[in-house]
Amino acid sequence: MSENLIFAVPSKGRLMDQTTEALGKKGLVLRKNGSDRGYRGEIEGMDGVEVAFVSASEIAHYLKSGRAHLGITGEDLIREHIVDADKRVELLRPLGFGRADVVVAVPACWIDIRTMAHLQAMASGFRRIHERRLRVATKYTNLTRRFFQSKGIGDYRIVESLGATEGTPASGTADLIVDITTTGSTLKANGLKVLEDGVILRSQANLVASRVADWSDTARAARHQIVARLKG
Amino acid sequence: MVAESARKFEALEAQAQRLMAVFTKAGYEAVAPAIIQPADVFLDVVGESLRARTYVFTDPDGNELCLRPDLTVPTCRLHLERHPEADVEARYCYNGPAFRYQPEGATAAHPREFRQAGIEFFGNESREEAEAEVVSLIIKAVRAAGLKSFGLRIGDLGLFQALLNAIDMPDRWRARLRNQFWRPEAFRQELVRLTRDPAEAIHDLPADLMARLDTADLAKSEKVVAAYLDEHKLELIGARSLREITQGLLSAAADATSKPLSSAAADLIDAYVKVKAPARAAGARLEDLMSERGIRIEEALEAYQRRLQLLIDSGIDPALIEFSAEFGRSLEYYTGFVFEIVVPELGTGSPIAGGGRYDGLLKAVGAPEPAPAVGSAIHTERLLSTLDGGDA
Numbered sequence: 001m002s003e004n005l006i007f008a009v010p011s012k013g014r015l016m017d018q019t020t021e022a023l024g025k026k027g028l029v030l031r032k033n034g035s036d037r038g039y040r041g042e043i044e045g046m047d048g049v050e051v052a053f054v055s056a057s058e059i060a061h062y063l064k065s066g067r068a069h070l071g072i073t074g075e076d077l078i079r080e081h082i083v084d085a086d087k088r089v090e091l092l093r094p095l096g097f098g099r100a101d102v103v104v105a106v107p108a109c110w111i112d113i114r115t116m117a118h119l120q121a122m123a124s125g126f127r128r129i130h131e132r133r134l135r136v137a138t139k140y141t142n143l144t145r146r147f148f149q150s151k152g153i154g155d156y157r158i159v160e161s162l163g164a165t166e167g168t169p170a171s172g173t174a175d176l177i178v179d180i181t182t183t184g185s186t187l188k189a190n191g192l193k194v195l196e197d198g199v200i201l202r203s204q205a206n207l208v209a210s211r212v213a214d215w216s217d218t219a220r221a222a223r224h225q226i227v228a229r230l231k232g
Numbered sequence: 233m234v235a236e237s238a239r240k241f242e243a244l245e246a247q248a249q250r251l252m253a254v255f256t257k258a259g260y261e262a263v264a265p266a267i268i269q270p271a272d273v274f275l276d277v278v279g280e281s282l283r284a285r286t287y288v289f290t291d292p293d294g295n296e297l298c299l300r301p302d303l304t305v306p307t308c309r310l311h312l313e314r315h316p317e318a319d320v321e322a323r324y325c326y327n328g329p330a331f332r333y334q335p336e337g338a339t340a341a342h343p344r345e346f347r348q349a350g351i352e353f354f355g356n357e358s359r360e361e362a363e364a365e366v367v368s369l370i371i372k373a374v375r376a377a378g379l380k381s382f383g384l385r386i387g388d389l390g391l392f393q394a395l396l397n398a399i400d401m402p403d404r405w406r407a408r409l410r411n412q413f414w415r416p417e418a419f420r421q422e423l424v425r426l427t428r429d430p431a432e433a434i435h436d437l438p439a440d441l442m443a444r445l446d447t448a449d450l451a452k453s454e455k456v457v458a459a460y461l462d463e464h465k466l467e468l469i470g471a472r473s474l475r476e477i478t479q480g481l482l483s484a485a486a487d488a489t490s491k492p493l494s495s496a497a498a499d500l501i502d503a504y505v506k507v508k509a510p511a512r513a514a515g516a517r518l519e520d521l522m523s524e525r526g527i528r529i530e531e532a533l534e535a536y537q538r539r540l541q542l543l544i545d546s547g548i549d550p551a552l553i554e555f556s557a558e559f560g561r562s563l564e565y566y567t568g569f570v571f572e573i574v575v576p577e578l579g580t581g582s583p584i585a586g587g588g589r590y591d592g593l594l595k596a597v598g599a600p601e602p603a604p605a606v607g608s609a610i611h612t613e614r615l616l617s618t619l620d621g622g623d624a
Contacts, residue, residue, distance in 0.1 A: 152417070172470070175472070
């Protein structure tokens with residue numbers, strides 16, 4: 001293993017474009033090694049840094065296990081994929097893009113349910129009437145469990161959903177959802193509304209450091225350089 | 233990563249044989265429920281907190297399966313396969329592995345794979361007798377394995393239920409307090425809310441709509457709600473019917489006009505929850521507490537005393553038994569009596585055995601009606617480590 005700092009950045013999609021742009025503005029130009037399809041790269045003119053292009057959720061795993069020293073990814077993914085996040089990583093700096101709220105959304109026709117307390121009061125009656133628990137569709141299983149527990153809701157069951165989560169209440173696969181939203185228009189188009197105290201996390205892309213990675217002097221120095229540039 | 237499924241494998245096997253010998257001699261049939269269970273039934277029954285710690289996977293046919301996180305639900309399923317109506321009395325015992333994901337990483341103290349030995353007693357209508365039988369048999373078994381000193385913690389959700397029924401309040405408040413009993417902080421908040429401001433429930437609801445509802449006329453209110461949904465272009469989606477939504481609004485409206493819970497009642501509930509004492513003293517304390525306030529829950533108190541006497545008659549030293557009103561179990565399927573066997577070496581956070589009554593579980597896994605059920609499981613690695621005076 002080299003002494004270099006491993007810097008994990010998103011490998012595709014909008015988050016990659018925004019990361020490249022945000023870093024570029026601060027004079028940190030990402031360059032892929034070899035062909036454009038490569039998964040490794042460097043920051044132009046900066047020694048001691050290896051850039052790893054990986055998917056945004058994979059970045060959380062890289063930081064959690066110490067395979068990467070630094071990374072850029074959404075706070076939602078950090079909190080979802082790292083149970084003891086504050087022990088394993090440090091959020092160094094919000095970057096102002098990739099904004100999304102993780103929210104609890106229910107059918108808008110549930111006019112009797114506006115808050116988590118209403119949901120809690122309704123859940124056990126629902127179980128009695130329908131002889132099953134409320135189903136919550138989400139890809140954020142850990143965030144959902146923690147939030148529901150903090151609100152005293154036990155009568156529910158998670159249905160894992162990896163795409164088109166907002167359509168599950170209408171199709172009948174789930175009763176409500178936990179998902180990300182930016183403007184709320186997708187939720188609205190699917191006949192859903194966000195509960196008043198149902199915002200679990202206001203997320204955005206962050207520069208994140210791993211607390212469990214092996215920090216060599218080279219890696220430490222490179223981290224200071226990158227953080228200093230991003231501050232400037 | 234722990235690379236062994238069980239250290240001291242032979243010692244565990246020998247111990248399991250001693251435990252099982254006690255169970256089978258008492259007339260409990262040894263069974264081997266499936267290790268791999270259908271995820272759907274299981275997860276609907278156990279709730280999210282245990283689900284978060286259950287290994288779930290999909291097989292090549294696309295079936296959602298799980299590794300059993302305990303043996304109680306698998307034994308219920310086994311019983312139902314034999315007796316679909318769950319209308320016969322049956323005694324089962326088992327010994328085998330269970331699996332739980334450890335979010336902070338698996339260690340010897342918190343293994344992801346451990347062995348449970350236990351018993352389940354279904355269909356017995358004599359409640360306290362069945363409960364005392366299960367407790368005394370488990371104690372007989374751990375004694376046969378060599379355990380000399382231990383404590384028995386007991387709790388009783390039946391007492392709590394009886395207390396709620398004896399206090400004047402709407403049924404839906406009782407249901408709410410009962411549902412929150414497992415979560416002390418939420419329970420406390422609910423109690424404060426009902427005492428201070430039960431009308432809080434409607435503060436966030438559309439006032440114009442609330443004013444048009446008629447709490448005495450469900451059919452009329454349903455029409456009002458249907459018109460409101462139309463007017464606001466809200467399509468009715470999902471499993472909840474117009475009637476359920478209307479009832480939700482009506483119960484909020486009823487809360488708003490209900491007299492708050494009296495502070496005397498809230499104090500009594502609070503005082504009850506705090507009772508924690510040796511079982512005989514606790515019985516006397518409960519009787520005093522109720523008679524001081526003119527609350528009549530004789531039946532539940534008699535059941536408590538009867539059960540306690542049966543336990544003492546079976547040879548358990550009453551000084552070892554401690555009652556705690558607050559003692560609930562993290563598994564929400566218990567419905568009445570609950571107990572744990574604890575040893576000072578491991579503390580109350582790591583009981584050697586635990587169990588209780590769960591009359592709703594057989595119905596939850598498919599029986600037509602709720603059926604009496606009492607059971608208990610021994611954490612065999614913990615038992616062995618206590619006997620060895622070292623780690624398992």
